Amino acid sequence: MTRCVWCTRTFEPPVTLQDLLRWRPLPVPALCSSCQERFTPITGAHCPACGRQQATTIRCHDCERWGTETLTNHALFQYDAGMKAYMQQYKFQGDYALRKALQAPLYRALARQTYDVLVPIPVDQHTWLTRGFNQVTGWLRDQPFQQVLRVKADHKSQPQSAKTRAERLVTPQPFMLDAAAAKIIANRRVLLLDDVYTTGRTLRHAANQIYLGGAKAVTSLTLAR
Amino acid sequence: MIDLSEYFGRRLSAATGTSQLGMGMPAVQQVGAHYQCQRCQQWLADTDQLPNGAWYCRQCLQLGRVTSQTKLYTIPEPNRFSPPESPLTWTGELSPDQQQAAESIRQHVQLGQNQLLWAVTGAGKTEIVYPALAWAVTQGWRIAWVSPRVDVCLELAPRIRAAFAAVSQCLLYGEQSAPYQYSQLTVCTTHQLLRFDQAFDWIIVDEVDAFPLATSPLLQLAITRAEKSKGQHLYLTATPGEKLQRQIRQRTLVTTYLPLRYHGYLLPQLRVRLAWRWRERLHKGRLPRPLIRQLLAYLGKGQRFLLFVPHVRDLPEIMAELGQQGVRGGVSVHAADPERTGKVQALRDQKLSYLVTTTILERGVTFSNIAVVILGGDDAVFSTAALVQIAGRAGRSADFPDGEVTCYVQTQTRVVRRAQAMITRLNRQGKQRGGRRP
Ligand SMILES: [Zn+2]
Ligand SMILES: [Zn+2]
Ligand SMILES: [Zn+2]
Numbered sequence: 001m002t003r004c005v006w007c008t009r010t011f012e013p014p015v016t017l018q019d020l021l022r023w024r025p026l027p028v029p030a031l032c033s034s035c036q037e038r039f040t041p042i043t044g045a046h047c048p049a050c051g052r053q054q055a056t057t058i059r060c061h062d063c064e065r066w067g068t069e070t071l072t073n074h075a076l077f078q079y080d081a082g083m084k085a086y087m088q089q090y091k092f093q094g095d096y097a098l099r100k101a102l103q104a105p106l107y108r109a110l111a112r113q114t115y116d117v118l119v120p121i122p123v124d125q126h127t128w129l130t131r132g133f134n135q136v137t138g139w140l141r142d143q144p145f146q147q148v149l150r151v152k153a154d155h156k157s158q159p160q161s162a163k164t165r166a167e168r169l170v171t172p173q174p175f176m177l178d179a180a181a182a183k184i185i186a187n188r189r190v191l192l193l194d195d196v197y198t199t200g201r202t203l204r205h206a207a208n209q210i211y212l213g214g215a216k217a218v219t220s221l222t223l224a225r
Numbered sequence: 226m227i228d229l230s231e232y233f234g235r236r237l238s239a240a241t242g243t244s245q246l247g248m249g250m251p252a253v254q255q256v257g258a259h260y261q262c263q264r265c266q267q268w269l270a271d272t273d274q275l276p277n278g279a280w281y282c283r284q285c286l287q288l289g290r291v292t293s294q295t296k297l298y299t300i301p302e303p304n305r306f307s308p309p310e311s312p313l314t315w316t317g318e319l320s321p322d323q324q325q326a327a328e329s330i331r332q333h334v335q336l337g338q339n340q341l342l343w344a345v346t347g348a349g350k351t352e353i354v355y356p357a358l359a360w361a362v363t364q365g366w367r368i369a370w371v372s373p374r375v376d377v378c379l380e381l382a383p384r385i386r387a388a389f390a391a392v393s394q395c396l397l398y399g400e401q402s403a404p405y406q407y408s409q410l411t412v413c414t415t416h417q418l419l420r421f422d423q424a425f426d427w428i429i430v431d432e433v434d435a436f437p438l439a440t441s442p443l444l445q446l447a448i449t450r451a452e453k454s455k456g457q458h459l460y461l462t463a464t465p466g467e468k469l470q471r472q473i474r475q476r477t478l479v480t481t482y483l484p485l486r487y488h489g490y491l492l493p494q495l496r497v498r499l500a501w502r503w504r505e506r507l508h509k510g511r512l513p514r515p516l517i518r519q520l521l522a523y524l525g526k527g528q529r530f531l532l533f534v535p536h537v538r539d540l541p542e543i544m545a546e547l548g549q550q551g552v553r554g555g556v557s558v559h560a561a562d563p564e565r566t567g568k569v570q571a572l573r574d575q576k577l578s579y580l581v582t583t584t585i586l587e588r589g590v591t592f593s594n595i596a597v598v599i600l601g602g603d604d605a606v607f608s609t610a611a612l613v614q615i616a617g618r619a620g621r622s623a624d625f626p627d628g629e630v631t632c633y634v635q636t637q638t639r640v641v642r643r644a645q646a647m648i649t650r651l652n653r654q655g656k657q658r659g660g661r662r663p
Contacts, residue, residue, distance in 0.1 A: 094290045096275050097283060132275030132292065 038082030051075035075225030099138030115191035186214035234302030234424025249296035344483035346617030464610035555579030612644035
């Protein structure tokens with residue numbers, strides 16, 4: 001018997017014969033099956049640039065509009081009603097325990113990526129004090145990461161979610177590189193990690209700074225698109 | 226500049242502290258080796274710590290997160306109201322029975338007693354409380370009318386607003402956006418009481434036996450703390466649970482009965498019919514023959530009906546079989562159905578002949594002249610209270626007080642017998658007051 005971290009009901013985790021034959025402690029799922037079903041994984045055809053679910057494998061309209069400012073992003077789940085409800089409780093209500101809900105799928109996704117250094121998108125000082133955690137690093141279990149990006153002190157912290165697409169696209173560069181960054185990222189392949197890919201503006205700002213630090217390649221992974 | 230009245234009788238966090246609010250108390254406090262939330266009094270798990278070092282409470286998260294870095298502030302309730310001389314603007318009339326119950330409640334309130342109003346479904350229990358409420362308002366009391374169910378609050382608030390038009394009022398529930406306003410009358414969900422601290426002179430708890438209040442120590446604590454130490458409360462119920470019934474028997478709780486519905490007719494009794502292996506048959510997509518015959522007969526004479534079934538997952542099979550057997554002209558509806566309101570209205574407007582539904586329609590939904598059929602009344606989802614409530618759907622209107630209620634079971638369970646016993650008991654008391662058989 002285990003308790004679902006989201007709906008807090010107890011449930012019986014499914015056990016397969018394979019699990020039993022592995023002779024290892026069974027992984028305890030964080031979510032019951034009905035909470036699990038609230039997330040929609042992105043499978044099959046998707047945009048090769050931003051990772052959104054679509055019928056074709058050609059670059060989507062939004063990515064075309066970015067022109068030459070390219071970035072390759074992968075995303076795990078669709079940003080649908082279920083994911084929004086999750087983000088609402090985890091990020092905005094600040095329910096840190098919900099980080100466990102997506103640790104396992106993120107763990108598997110990271111294992112499929114090719115990179116040398118993992119860089120999570122940081123939160124600003126105000127968010128750190130009020131929310132008390134960085135929602136992105138919360139999803140990491142013990143994978144090593146480097147916090148080489150910082151939010152500039154003068155960056156006005158207005159949540160991206162409160163802005164229109166046009167407003168987001170003109171957001172000025174919010175990030176700066178940590179003093180020790182160059183040593184860590186020069187000539188390395190960097191994977192950026194963020195929660196939601198909406199317009200791609202934030203990730204491109206981050207990627208630009210990482211390139212300035214001398215990285216040889218930058219890609220990104222988000223939980224939702 | 227903060228509005229201090231927001232803190233009258235409350236236990237609330239402040240975005241910015243101010244000297245007028247005093248020191249406040251940490252919202253999460255260490256007690257021994259553990260941490261306890263001072264808003265909901267629940268214990269935190271050992272894992273509920275944030276990377277910035279603060280501890281946070283998950284139990285009352287939906288009221289906005291509090292942590293060990295949050296402070297809660299209270300200003301003792303000053304009862305700063307200017308009540309009108311005659312606050313009751315309701316112009317309806319109470320029946321002699323209702324009047325008698327209303328008088329009894331008012332007397333006990335004046336004596337400062339905790340009490341229970343046990344009134345059958347359809348007795349008009351809200352209006353029965355009005356005279357006592359009017360008196361309490363003139364005393365300058367602060368009063369809360371609470372229910373564990375949001376839909377009850379939403380239905381209640383406009384009625385009370387109209388009945389006490391000149392009294393300051395506010396409605397509080399989970400997802401609303403209207404700002405809080407210090408008011409003499411508060412209609413809210415039981416959860417919202419967690420934001421109060423010794424605020425109310427009188428708390429009226431509607432549907433005291435409804436989920437989740439009946440099983441939640443957290444919500445019961447919320448009521449206790451929101452009530453002033455010299456305050457009192459009134460429980461309203463149509464179907465008291467075991468614990469309340471014991472208190473009634475032992476006379477430890479002052480009780481006013483209203484065993485009669487406002488039109489003076491007795492409650493329809495559950496008629497139990499045996500339906501051998503209804504569940505196994507249902508899995509094979511079949512329904513009991515007597516049930517089909519009964520439903521066809523209803524359709525034949527134009528009698529609308531509600532068919533209650535235990536589970537949402539049963540609905541597709543049942544609808545398919547009903548269609549097969551020629552029981553047409555109805556639809557199914559369940560709690561999460563987006564068209565729920567429309568379907569209920571269609572039945573009311575006689576555009577539908579029947580609804581097949583789960584227990585969600587048991588309370589608060591009224592149709593005039595409706596027959597009620599329960600398939601699987603012995604299923605665990607139906608509590609005694611639920612069965613009595615479902616029976617109460619029938620015969621709600623004075624023009625059609627006769628409502629048939631049939632309950633199909635495989636075995637006669639204790640729950641079903643208790644429901645019948647409760648109806649019998651209510652009807653016995655109703656008869657003493659001159660209640661009529663329909
Ligand atoms: Zn769950
Ligand atoms: Zn794209
Ligand atoms: Zn709490």
